[in-house]
Amino acid sequence: MAVRVLVTLTALNEATHIASVINAIRRDGYQCILVDDGSSDGTHKISASLGAQVIRHAINLGQGHAVLTSFKAALEEDCDIIIEMDADGQHDSSQIPLFVERMQETGADIVVGSRILGSNYANAPFFRKTFLPHFTWIINRLTGYRMTDAMCGFRAFRKESLAKVEGVLDKMLEPQYGAAEMFLRFARAGLTVEEVPIDLKERASGGSHKGLVRYGVGVLRAIVRVLADKSYRHLR
């Protein structure tokens, strides 16, 4: 039986890129859900006209919250694997089969894309090269996972595994820095993680909405808050 894949996108003011991203996903034969996180540039209208199922946040909550909303919606859909991708065109939907194959080979609950293992990592920005391995090292030490890139937004989740930890998602304290918190909680819940190398495409225009220093401090704060949280300590 063919594996049913559902792609989830989260977007904030991505009207210039979203059409090419959704068209590529649809061309590759995948269903697509887009969470519009309070865009004011018509991102939701373009997405809906291209056949994506659109969920709109009335105001901007941040990418982490949009990801959680996309998970909730995906869990109500008919699918086996949920792929999370960025909507800015940096992730290539033609690499989705790599995630699916890896998940089927290993039986992992989550497959994470690794930019570090990708062929174009040498061209990565200075800050990513400097801080990403350190943040990943901290998360690996706390979770027991062996990832090379814990912060990549290109990930695959087995739906049944995500459904098992749905309650965990509601308890997240810092969804804005979700990567760190999610892995801590998922490791505690016993979910397994594997990686695939991915190549990032150049961002056509615009920039990340995350400030690097603020993001770094936020990730560390999220780790401390989660470790101190009662719902995390009692999670098994």
Added chain:
Amino acid sequence: MKLTIITAFFSVFSASMIIYIFSRIKRETIGFRSALVWLSLWLGIGFFSIFPGLLDWATRVAQMELRIFFVLLVAVFILFAIVFNLSSRLDRMQRNLERVVQELAMTNYRQNRRG
């Protein structure tokens, strides 16, 4: 009790503030906790304005040289407590707002799917 312009001013001002807070309680435009905090504050200020000798006593007990240091110290503590309380409430409200926005988005999504 020695009445000076400054003590008279603070007494009248705190009495006006207490009346104002009661009028807001009557109109239900202030919550119970906030009303309690502000009433205590203005009652305290009014009390020390009417009996300034008590302020001298409190300053001596706190082993401070000048009354103004004691007043400033108390004011700083009260302000810190108010700011802490407000920031906790804001955090709570933000979390509630996030939940409402997410729930609303999901409700609309489910309705659109059905319709």
